[in-house]
Amino acid sequence: MIENTPGKICLTSDLWTSINTDGFLCLTTYFLDGNWVLQKKVLNFCIMLPPHDGVPLAHKIYTLLCEWGIEKKIFSITLDNASSNKSFIDILKTQLNLKKAPVSDGDFLHICCCAHIVNLIVQDGLKEIDEAQVRNQTFLGCCKQVSLDSKMGLKQDVPTRWNSTFCMLQSAIYYRLAWCSLELSDTNFKHCPCPSEWEKVQKIFIFFGIFL
Incomplete structure (x- = not known):
């Protein structure tokens, strides 16, 4: 043919x-x-x-x-x-x-x-309108406002690895002031832990640390 x-x-x-x-x-x-x-x-x-x-x-x-x-x-x-x-x-x-x-x-x-x-072109456009990306930039700005090093980064929990929960809590505690600042600057952020919840996070973090 x-x-x-x-x-x-x-x-x-x-x-x-x-x-x-x-x-x-x-x-x-x-x-x-x-x-x-x-x-x-x-x-x-x-x-x-x-x-x-x-x-x-x-x-x-x-x-x-x-x-x-x-x-x-x-x-x-x-x-x-x-x-x-x-x-x-x-x-x-x-x-x-x-x-x-x-x-x-x-x-x-x-x-x-x-x-x-x-x-x-589409991928570049999606980066511009990605709400998660915008929120991430806002969070980094909050880190800068409270003089925290953003390079440490947030850690995510992995269900099959308990020590990942320890790392997640560790990063969350480190960025506590940034979370609180984000709650004040971003009206869409409605899940910032309250003081009693932060206290629980601190206790669980210390408890997990014993097993490392």
Whole structure:
């Protein structure tokens, strides 16, 4: 089907790293067949050994294109905005130009992934409107007002580790003045412990400390 396609071929490629740090590369092709029907085919899904920078990426992709015999039919390749992709495209363009393959000497070879760009824009926007992020900044401001070191950070309880409760209480007690300041400056903060609750926290903290 690819051999008989009358026009040029477009590609997309992406790298994915599994939970055990194995790298995989997927190469997909898009083209119009002889009946003007848009086709989408996964050419290769294969292991991509590190490093994942421009030189090995260019070598891998170019080798795959040659295996399929389509290195002279490529019009464009769509990639995300990873920094390694720029050098990868420069190398691939040089390789293809040696065979006089790309249209306009490869000026249209690299297409930036619109979905990736939109995702970056949305993520940046969410950071601006994230209520939790705003509250965190307010809390850090309260730490500064009462001269507490914000680098220590708050600790969270882990149900399967009792000593994490000790660490959580320790950080809560350290930032007690900041919590009280936050209660005064943030009307949405309605769960600041009262004095009797702080007294209980202090007693539990001392009790847990015996077992460390």
